[in-house]
Amino acid sequence: HSFLLCPQAYEKRFPTCPQIPVFLGSEVLRESRSADGAVHVVERSCRLRVEAPRLLRKIAGVEHVVFVQRNVLNWRERTLLIEAHNETFASRVVVNESCSYTVHPENEEWTCFEQSASLDIRSFFGFESALEKIAMKQYTANVKRGKEVIEHYLNELISQGTSHIPRWTPAPVREEDARSQAGPRDPGSLEADGPGSVPVPATETVLTEGDKLDADYIERYLGHLTPVQESCLIQLRHWLQETHKGKIPKDEHILRFLRARDFHLDKAREMLCQSLSWRKQHQVDLLLQTWRPPALLEEFYAGGWHYQDIDGRPLYILRLGHMDTKGLMKAVGEEVLLKHVLSVNEEGQKRCEGNTKQFGLHVFCSSWTCLVDLEGLNMRHLWRPGVKALLRTIEVVEDNYPETLGRLLIVRAPRVFPVLWTLISPFINENTRQKFLIYSGSNYQGPGGLVDYLDKEVIPDFLGGECVCNVPEGGLVPKSLYLTEEEQEHTDQLRQWRETYQSASVLRGAPHEVVVEILEGESVITWDFDILRGDVVFSLYHSKQMPKPGPQEPGARAGGKLTDKGWVLGVDYSRVEAPLVCREGESIQGSHVTRWPGIYLLQWQIHSPPGNVACSLPGVEDVLTALHSPGPKCKLLYYYEVLASEDFR
Secondary structure (H helix, E strand, C coil): CCHHHHHHHHHCCCCCCCCCCCEEEEEEEEEEECCCCCEEEEEEEEEEECCCCHHHHHHHCCCEEEEEEEEEEECCCCEEEEEEEECCCCCCEEEEEEEEEEECCCCCCCEEEEEEEEEEECCCCCCHHHHHHHHHHHHHHHHHHHHHHHHHHHHHHHHCCCCCCCCCCCCCCCHHHHHHCCCCCCCCCEECCCCCCCCCCCCCCCCCHHHCCCHHHHHHHHCCCCHHHHHHHHHHHHHHHHHCCCEECCHHHHHHHHHHCCCCHHHHHHHHHHHHHHHHHCCHHHHHHHCCCCHHHHHHCCEEEEEECCCCCEEEEECHHHECHHHHHHHHCHHHHHHHHHHHHHHHHHHHHHHHHHHCCHHHHCCEEEEEECCCCCHHHHCHHHHHHHHHHHHHHHHHCCCCEEEEEEEEECCCHHHHHHHHHHHCCHHHHCCEEEEECCCCCCCCCHHHCCCHHHCEHHHCCCECCCCCCCECCCHHHCCCHHHHHHCCHHHHHHHHCEEEEEECCECEEEEEEECCCCCEEEEEEEEEECCEEEEEEEECCCCCCCCCCCCEEEHHHCCCCCCCECCCEEEEEEEEEECCCCEEEEEEECCCCEEEEEEEEECCCCCCCCCCCCCHHHHHHHHCCCCCEEEEEEEEEEECHHHHC
């Protein structure tokens, strides 16, 4: 293969590389280019999974190691030099590796590859010999694998139509070229001033008549702009041309960030620059070409594209109520789900451009519409790691795809929806929230409902329309398809999930109890717990008086140390949720809207045979008996949260 293709193929390995499972990811530490653009230097921090016996990993105390890699690409000399060294255990083990890609001296269409490495083990907890054998074995396997990976990406480039790249030549920057950048341009991407461009401080641009945009171009591709808004767009584009290295975003893209920051130039510039850096770090521009969702996602992810809305916007349908978000996270992991959502957003922007060309209505087609069906939404969707993953996804999308959502139609919202909305709405931008239309029950039917936003011909059959919708129906993901605990540990999922919950043991006669003080009625108590061992009964009680404090930490005290033995059910306290029997292995989510202020008590006690279920709070004698007897013991992980009354309303 020609050398000119190799650097592009090599860059495809970053920030992650599915073809190299031990390579967990990377991030750019420093990056620079020479004044003429001939030399490009990138320094990365790379994480590699430790392929070693579990005992050795436990002794070392790490599951992955960090290497620092420095790549120097010289287009003038046609060389790519790569040097890497370890940061982890650098005082005990020194690993140095060098690789080079150069043009073959006898045939310019060939590329020479050389690789060498050194290993110096000074001390490693008495396992020096074992570590040396493991390192040699891995290095030999990685040399072979590295050749296969570069071949894979070279073939991928060729299959995508990139079979030849012209040789680099210095491009002199002429004064008239620099001036020409200020005039009107065709819609599409612009390149930076050239390899010789030098970043300059951001300054306010004084606009002349020649700086104005063509009126027809604005109307067709940008929608209505005031003179001030047009000025902000031109200034931000000029600043990018002068300082940004690489492809300049389209005007439509820049405009979204200006609108997201109400045309505040400095705020929009900061937001856009952070997003461009994020796109480059995660190679988002290549996502639609490289991302192929796992078969499991294609079957159980209940979302897909479905024609367009009445204004010509692309329409995306998400049957969230039918989707097993917990099962999907346990089967493919949070990162895969996030990448899939990003691919949906990338596809949405592509479809907007297609509809613009087809209908010529860019004022409508700069964004897309999402229809969310919540039929089937239940407490299972309040699984806390799932809610946290949703909040993270919202944050990433809000930061990098502003003003791409034209309208969000939520239909068949059930009673549990207000709880979910209270949890997520604070993380949604106010401009975005104003685009939400929420219908409960069958209110979406008839005037004022979907017919105001969708043509009757495209309303899906499952919402009473006549159009067959091919969006997957979702359903529960079989537990047999879940990732193993070891696979989840590699993605760091288990640690993150465990940090969310508190653990508790339940003894016979000594339930685990948590006190929650509510200061205002109509607040919401939410809970989420997993039964790890044994069967338990969960109850929720209310009392007007605070239990006597015990030696445990505030808010969670055990049995008799929490309440008085003399308390009488129906007099001193009352049950506000019916007892719920929870079996071993079950995951329970729920909520309660409080009617009165006061003390609420979450209680888990061992499940007794029918007829023997305790119906009152335990006393001191019960607790002492339980602590000194080897009776059954249950274990659980739990999480609870209080949503303020004002937020819930």
